[in-house]
Amino acid sequence: MAKAIWIFNDQCCLTNSALASWQDEDLIFMVESRKELDLPFTHQKKTAFILAVNRTFAQTLTSQGKHVVYLDVLHSQHGWTQIEQLAALTKEYHLTEVWLMRPKSWVQRHELAQLEKSGLFQITLTRDTNLISDEAAMQPWFAAKSFRMETFYQKMCRQTGLLMDGAEPIGGSYNFDKANQQVLKKVPAKLPRLSFKKSALLLAVIADVQRHFPHQLGSCDPFYFSLTPEQARRELDHFIMHILPTFGQYQDNLILGDPYVSHSLLSAYINIGLLDPLEVCQAAEGAYFRHHASIETVEGFIRQILGWREYMFYKYLTLMPGLEKANHLQAHRPLPAFYWTGQTRLRCLAQAVADTLEHAYSHHIQRLMVTANFATLAQIDPHQVHQWYLGVYADAWDWVEIPNTIGMGLFADGGNIASKPYISSAAYLNKMSNACGPCPYDPKALAGENACPFNALYWHFIATHQDTLQHNTRMAMIVQSYRKFDPEKQATIARQADAIFAKLKAGQL
Ligand SMILES: Cc1cc2nc3c(=O)[nH]c(=O)nc-3n(C[C@H](O)[C@H](O)[C@H](O)COP(=O)(O)OP(=O)(O)OC[C@H]3O[C@@H](n4cnc5c(N)ncnc54)[C@H](O)[C@@H]3O)c2cc1C
Numbered sequence: 001m002a003k004a005i006w007i008f009n010d011q012c013c014l015t016n017s018a019l020a021s022w023q024d025e026d027l028i029f030m031v032e033s034r035k036e037l038d039l040p041f042t043h044q045k046k047t048a049f050i051l052a053v054n055r056t057f058a059q060t061l062t063s064q065g066k067h068v069v070y071l072d073v074l075h076s077q078h079g080w081t082q083i084e085q086l087a088a089l090t091k092e093y094h095l096t097e098v099w100l101m102r103p104k105s106w107v108q109r110h111e112l113a114q115l116e117k118s119g120l121f122q123i124t125l126t127r128d129t130n131l132i133s134d135e136a137a138m139q140p141w142f143a144a145k146s147f148r149m150e151t152f153y154q155k156m157c158r159q160t161g162l163l164m165d166g167a168e169p170i171g172g173s174y175n176f177d178k179a180n181q182q183v184l185k186k187v188p189a190k191l192p193r194l195s196f197k198k199s200a201l202l203l204a205v206i207a208d209v210q211r212h213f214p215h216q217l218g219s220c221d222p223f224y225f226s227l228t229p230e231q232a233r234r235e236l237d238h239f240i241m242h243i244l245p246t247f248g249q250y251q252d253n254l255i256l257g258d259p260y261v262s263h264s265l266l267s268a269y270i271n272i273g274l275l276d277p278l279e280v281c282q283a284a285e286g287a288y289f290r291h292h293a294s295i296e297t298v299e300g301f302i303r304q305i306l307g308w309r310e311y312m313f314y315k316y317l318t319l320m321p322g323l324e325k326a327n328h329l330q331a332h333r334p335l336p337a338f339y340w341t342g343q344t345r346l347r348c349l350a351q352a353v354a355d356t357l358e359h360a361y362s363h364h365i366q367r368l369m370v371t372a373n374f375a376t377l378a379q380i381d382p383h384q385v386h387q388w389y390l391g392v393y394a395d396a397w398d399w400v401e402i403p404n405t406i407g408m409g410l411f412a413d414g415g416n417i418a419s420k421p422y423i424s425s426a427a428y429l430n431k432m433s434n435a436c437g438p439c440p441y442d443p444k445a446l447a448g449e450n451a452c453p454f455n456a457l458y459w460h461f462i463a464t465h466q467d468t469l470q471h472n473t474r475m476a477m478i479v480q481s482y483r484k485f486d487p488e489k490q491a492t493i494a495r496q497a498d499a500i501f502a503k504l505k506a507g508q509l
């Protein structure tokens with residue numbers, strides 16, 4: 001009997017485990033859902049990337065002799081989710097057996113559970129091959145404990161054998177961050193990046209995006225994303241060969257005019273299925289074995305994928321649905337308009353937003369220490385910040401974006417994901433970036449017209465949340481420092497913060 005195989009938009013990999021069950025008579029269903037593609041703040045490049053990868057993947061499956069039924073935005077139902085449309089298609093073809101790879105999205109899992117209850121289909125969920133770990137095998141572990149990233153990562157190293165020498169980590173440590181995170185003495189030359197000629201399919205997708213989503217942010221020009229596993233693999237090889245050796249050393253730096261520094265730009269490909277996360281880690285490990293890159297840099301890179309990416313997924317799984325709405329610090333200011341124009345005098349923020357609007361990408365330090373740092377200090381409503389991050393980045397899917405934004409970026413979950421708020425004054429940004437030089441604000445001043453807003457907002461945040469933060473071992477000393485300020489200095493901080501909030505409200509920052 002024929003069955004339906006459903007492929008979601010972020011499951012475009014030939015190793016999709018539901019495809020392993022394919023037989024000649026089966027039908028593969030794929031859908032573009034306007035409801036899911038057209039969220040607030042969505043970037044045109046993100047939409048074009050998703051559509052182009054999906055349509056290319058459907059073509060690949062067709063060329064293998066598989067029967068694919070594909071509904072594009074023009075033909076799919078407005079206001080319907082992928083699952084609603086996939087179910088309708090399956091009924092239309094009189095099929096009752098459905099196979100699909102387990103989605104990461106909590107919303108999709110919930111929808112599937114409802115569908116299963118309806119009894120219309122017999123649904124088989126297969127293993128998510130876009131994760132290194134096996135969720136079913138991990139279940140007893142993550143369900144039983146409140147786990148932190150370091151213990152999780154060490155478990156993953158032992159489980160996969162990556163960077164292990166028998167039972168011990170290579171180099172005697174699981175973490176070499178102390179050797180990474182260097183302050184650059186001079187601005188390095190920009191590292192060369194690959195880009196590919198636009199295919200006819202991509203040009204058609206861009207025309208569709210311009211026709212159907214003209215209100216979305218940014219533009220599709222220039223467009224440099226890989227769309228096939230072969231192209232993404234070439235980008236991976238290029239990264240390993242030319243960029244990885246400096247990854248650890250440069251990774252925490254912000255450089256004006258260089259949106260990528262030494263980051264890999266691979267997240268969008270891993271998350272949509274073009275690259276296998278384990279294969280990326282193994283490629284980096286191979287560079288260490290060939291003496292092409294140091295253990296410090298390779299460990300720092302592998303930890304991002306084997307550690308952070310998987311850790312974020314399990315945190316999402318255990319904390320949803322509450323996580324999406326969490327607002328532990330009771331932050332209620334609206335998202336400033338400059339998050340979608342880049343028009344602000346704060347040079348570091350203007351740059352991070354401009355890079356985001358141009359590339360639908362910014363690197364981790366821009367996301368964490370600039371846009372999220374400012375949003376935390378300025379007490380911006382976490383839900384609005386989450387919608388911004390989900391819309392503007394080509395790699396953003398809710399399972400990875402929500403824990404990163406709500407947990408790591410904003411500390412809005414109260415510390416379940418990150419062990420302390422990732423906040424800083426201008427001192428950190430001045431040390432790690434070259435943005436403060438040309439900025440009209442003074443990174444060393446606390447008060448006055450030209451004082452950098454990060455400074456007063458930082459201390460105002462500590463003052464506001466001191467009763468909570470004093471119990472956090474990583475923040476207690478900072479709370480003590482604030483409490484030792486004389487009352488005049490504390491009053492200055494409060495006045496300066498009020499002035500900044502007034503300017504923010506008036507759109508004058
Ligand atoms: C507020 C905020 C929101 C974020 N939203 C997303 C998101 O929507 N999607 C997303 O993939 N990442 C997100 N991240 C994590 C990280 O910033 C991006 O993965 C990274 O910037 C992607 O660029 P890259 O591929 O050049 O990464 P690199 O710096 O080269 O890192 C290598 C790889 O490690 C993985 N990785 C690194 N850090 C993380 C992390 N914290 N969580 C998950 N994977 C990680 C990615 O797969 C990445 O490709 C967010 C971080 C913050 C602080």
Ligand code: SF4
Pocket residue numbers: 345346347348349425426429430435436437439440441442443452453454
């Ligand atoms: S002075 Fe402040 S606002 Fe300006 S670039 Fe430095 S940290 Fe950013």
